[in-house]
Structures are given as C-alpha cells and as structure tokens.
Amino acid sequence: MAENHHVKALIIGSGPAGYTAAVYTARASLSPMLVTGLEVGGQMSITTDVENYPGFADVIQGPWLMEQMHAQAEHVGTNMINDLIVDVDFTQRPFLCKGDSGDTYTADSIIISTGAQARWLGLESEQKFQGFGVSACATCDGFFYRKKEVAVVGGGNTAVEEALYLTNHATKV
Known part of the structure; x- marks a missing residue:
C-alpha cells in the first residue's frame, strides 16, 4: 500500500554527495530521509579501484567506500528508503515527490544529488x-x-x- 512520508530534508540520490548531505543534515538535527535511486551508492558502487579519495593512500574499492558512507549516514540518524523518485513538484510547499513504488514524499527542503550516468554502447x-x-x-x-x-x-x-x-x-x- 502506498505511503506518504513527510520530512524536513529529503535527499534524492545515494552517491558520495547524497551520503555527505545526509550526514550534515542529520548532524544539523533535520531528520533527513535519503531516497537511494536505482543504483545504491551511485557510480562509485561499480568502481573497482579508487585511488583519488582523500584520506586513503592505498587503493580502496568503490563498493566498500559506499558501504562505509551508507553506514555513517545511518549511524547519525538518516532514514534510508530504497525507491526511485520519478516526479518532483516544486510549485507548492511542502515540495512533493513521487516514487516509483507509489509512495509520495513531502519535504520542507530537497537536496538533489542524482549525479551523472554514463551512456554505454550496450556491448x-x-x-x-x-x-x-x-x-x-x-x-x-x-x-x-x-x-x-x-x-x-x-x-x-x-x-x-x-x-x-x-x-x-x-x-x-
């Protein structure tokens, strides 16, 4: 059954930017909800070797890094939802988002961190x-x-x- 969720801060996307936003909004006592999107962890979750992330002198694995970010965001109080936002209405307040699941989300503020997506040839x-x-x-x-x-x-x-x-x-x- 479809549900309606209302939050102060809704974060759309679960890549590094989304998880960072989640940590900071949670620490600001905004009780954030993060809607993961299709690829939990974003592009980084399919990146094998990460050599350019500050704080790690050795190569780390992208999926591992995203697991750490996810855990940190949850640890500080972010509510994680596995859904895909398919529509956003900024013409009213609170803002209204619709998920692929049928759920709706209203929020006082929205942080869009959907990242980029490569177009592949399909080979x-x-x-x-x-x-x-x-x-x-x-x-x-x-x-x-x-x-x-x-x-x-x-x-x-x-x-x-x-x-x-x-x-x-x-x-x-």
Whole structure:
C-alpha cells in the first residue's frame, strides 16, 4: 500500500554527495530521509579501484567506500528508503515527490544529488570489462592508461574533454 512520508530534508540520490548531505543534515538535527535511486551508492558502487579519495593512500574499492558512507549516514540518524523518485513538484510547499513504488514524499527542503550516468554502447564486453580497462571517467581512471593506446567513444563536449585529458597519460588517443 502506498505511503506518504513527510520530512524536513529529503535527499534524492545515494552517491558520495547524497551520503555527505545526509550526514550534515542529520548532524544539523533535520531528520533527513535519503531516497537511494536505482543504483545504491551511485557510480562509485561499480568502481573497482579508487585511488583519488582523500584520506586513503592505498587503493580502496568503490563498493566498500559506499558501504562505509551508507553506514555513517545511518549511524547519525538518516532514514534510508530504497525507491526511485520519478516526479518532483516544486510549485507548492511542502515540495512533493513521487516514487516509483507509489509512495509520495513531502519535504520542507530537497537536496538533489542524482549525479551523472554514463551512456554505454550496450556491448556485452563493456559490462565484462568495466573497471578492468573500460571506463566512463577519464579523470578518475586516466592514470591507469599511462603509456597505453586508448580510444574514446562518444560525441559532444564530454568525449572531447575526456580525450584531451587522456593525452596527458596515454601514448595515443
């Protein structure tokens, strides 16, 4: 049965930004609710090696890092909901959000931290090699392509920016 939830602070998205917002709003006594979205932990949850996260000199695993962030947000009092927000109405107060589950959420404030999502080609080998040579983030993973030949597939500004960045690491782009 569909439920209605009302909170002072609703956070949409469960990547690093969402969990950080959850920790700070909970510590501010705003009793936050975080709606996870499709991929709990966001893109970081499918990232194998994380080398650029402050505080960790050694490589850590993305899923592990997201588990730690989730646990910390829960520990300080964030209410976690597994749902996908499919509609937001900012024309009224409190703001109204509708979840894929049929539940509705009203909130005095909303923090949208839905992140970015790579567009993949849909090849079987893409999924097989994600994190093992196939990447959607040159800034995150460019270091792993030092002195290697790489290809960038994509169109628009993002693909060009990624290709330009990779010229700092790869022998050929």
